[in-house]
Amino acid sequence: MRTTWLSLLLFAALTVSVGHASAGETRARQILDRFEHANQWRDHVMVVAHRAGSMQAGKTLYAENSIAAVEASIALGAEIVEVDVRRSKDGQYVVMHDSWLDRTTNCKGEVVKRTLAELKTCRLVIEGTGAVTEEPVSTLREMLTATKDRILVNIDNKLDVDSLAGMIAVARDLGMAEQVIVKENLWNPARITAVKAAMSAIGSGFQFMPIIADDAVRDAGFAEKVSGAFSAPAIELINWRAGAETLTETGGPLFSPRMRAAAIRGDWHIWANTYAIVNKPGGFIAGGRGDELAVLASLPRETYGFWAERGATIIQTDEPKLAIDWLAANSYRVPYPDEARPANTASIN
Incomplete structure (x- = not known):
C-alpha cells in the first residue's frame, strides 16, 4: 500500500537537504526541482502528456504533437x-511521430523525403474526426520555444542515438537544455556502454532517462547498474502485456519492492506509462492497466492509483486531465506554489 511505500523513505541515505522551489521561480524550474529530487517528492505523482496531450475522456481534441x-x-x-x-530531407528536426505524413497531416508520403519548406505546407489533422487544423508541422526549435520555462519536454527520438546531440544543441541554443529529457532503451551491459558513450559525447546540462522493459530485463539489479552508470533522475519501466493476459496484479517483475527500494537508494523516479499503442490491446505497456481502463471502464483507481501504489512518481498518459484530476483528488499530488489545493472530493473508483 501507499503508506508502506512511503515508509521505505526512512531507509534512504539522504544526507543533503534540498529546499523546495519558491513561488518566484518559473514553472519549469519548479517542475525541474521535483524531477531532479525524487526522494523529496515521493508524495507527488508527476503527469506526462503523451504526444503533447491530445485527448480528453477518450476523445481526441487536439492534433497530436x-x-x-x-x-x-x-x-x-x-x-x-x-x-x-x-x-x-534537408536535415531539420521536426516534431512527428510516424515516418509517414498520412495519419497526422493532410499530406502524404515519407517525412524524410520532404524538405522543411515542403513540410510547412502540411497541416496537422485531428485523428478520429479528420478535421484539418491551421497548425503546420512544427520544428523542434518552434516546439521548444513554445514550452520554454513553462513545462519540461521529453523528446522521443525516432532516429539513431547519435542524433540526440543535434537535438540537445537546439535546446542549448535556446538556453533551455536542462528543461529537455531524452531517453534510450537499455537491455544489456553492451547497450549501457554504447549509450553512455553517446551521452558523454554530448556533454552535460540536460536530462537523460533510461528505459527498461520486462521483455528483456526482469531484475531490479539491472536498474541499479543503470542508475550507477547514468545517475539518472528517472527510469522508465515498461510492463508488457500479451493480448490474452488478464490485468496485472503486481505490475510485473520490474515494479517490485526491490525496485522501489533501489529507486529510493538512487534518488530516482519510477516512470510508468498508461497510454495506448495503435493496433495493440488496451494497456499493452501497462499490464492491461492503461488509459482505456480508466476511461472506458471508469476505473481510474485501477489505473493511476495502481501504478502510484507500486512506486510510480511519474505517469505518462494520453489522458492528462483525468490523471491529474484523480491523482489530486486522492492526495497523490502536492500543489505548486501558485496552485490552490484541490477540494476534498476523493474518487471512490
Whole structure:
C-alpha cells in the first residue's frame, strides 16, 4: 500500500537537504526541482502528456504533437509533454511521430523525403474526426520555444542515438537544455556502454532517462547498474502485456519492492506509462492497466492509483486531465506554489 511505500523513505541515505522551489521561480524550474529530487517528492505523482496531450475522456481534441495540445497540457497542470522528433530531407528536426505524413497531416508520403519548406505546407489533422487544423508541422526549435520555462519536454527520438546531440544543441541554443529529457532503451551491459558513450559525447546540462522493459530485463539489479552508470533522475519501466493476459496484479517483475527500494537508494523516479499503442490491446505497456481502463471502464483507481501504489512518481498518459484530476483528488499530488489545493472530493473508483 501507499503508506508502506512511503515508509521505505526512512531507509534512504539522504544526507543533503534540498529546499523546495519558491513561488518566484518559473514553472519549469519548479517542475525541474521535483524531477531532479525524487526522494523529496515521493508524495507527488508527476503527469506526462503523451504526444503533447491530445485527448480528453477518450476523445481526441487536439492534433497530436501540436503546439495547441501543448498549450492545453500546460493549462491542465501537466509537468512534462512528450513529443516525437524526426528529420526532414534537408536535415531539420521536426516534431512527428510516424515516418509517414498520412495519419497526422493532410499530406502524404515519407517525412524524410520532404524538405522543411515542403513540410510547412502540411497541416496537422485531428485523428478520429479528420478535421484539418491551421497548425503546420512544427520544428523542434518552434516546439521548444513554445514550452520554454513553462513545462519540461521529453523528446522521443525516432532516429539513431547519435542524433540526440543535434537535438540537445537546439535546446542549448535556446538556453533551455536542462528543461529537455531524452531517453534510450537499455537491455544489456553492451547497450549501457554504447549509450553512455553517446551521452558523454554530448556533454552535460540536460536530462537523460533510461528505459527498461520486462521483455528483456526482469531484475531490479539491472536498474541499479543503470542508475550507477547514468545517475539518472528517472527510469522508465515498461510492463508488457500479451493480448490474452488478464490485468496485472503486481505490475510485473520490474515494479517490485526491490525496485522501489533501489529507486529510493538512487534518488530516482519510477516512470510508468498508461497510454495506448495503435493496433495493440488496451494497456499493452501497462499490464492491461492503461488509459482505456480508466476511461472506458471508469476505473481510474485501477489505473493511476495502481501504478502510484507500486512506486510510480511519474505517469505518462494520453489522458492528462483525468490523471491529474484523480491523482489530486486522492492526495497523490502536492500543489505548486501558485496552485490552490484541490477540494476534498476523493474518487471512490
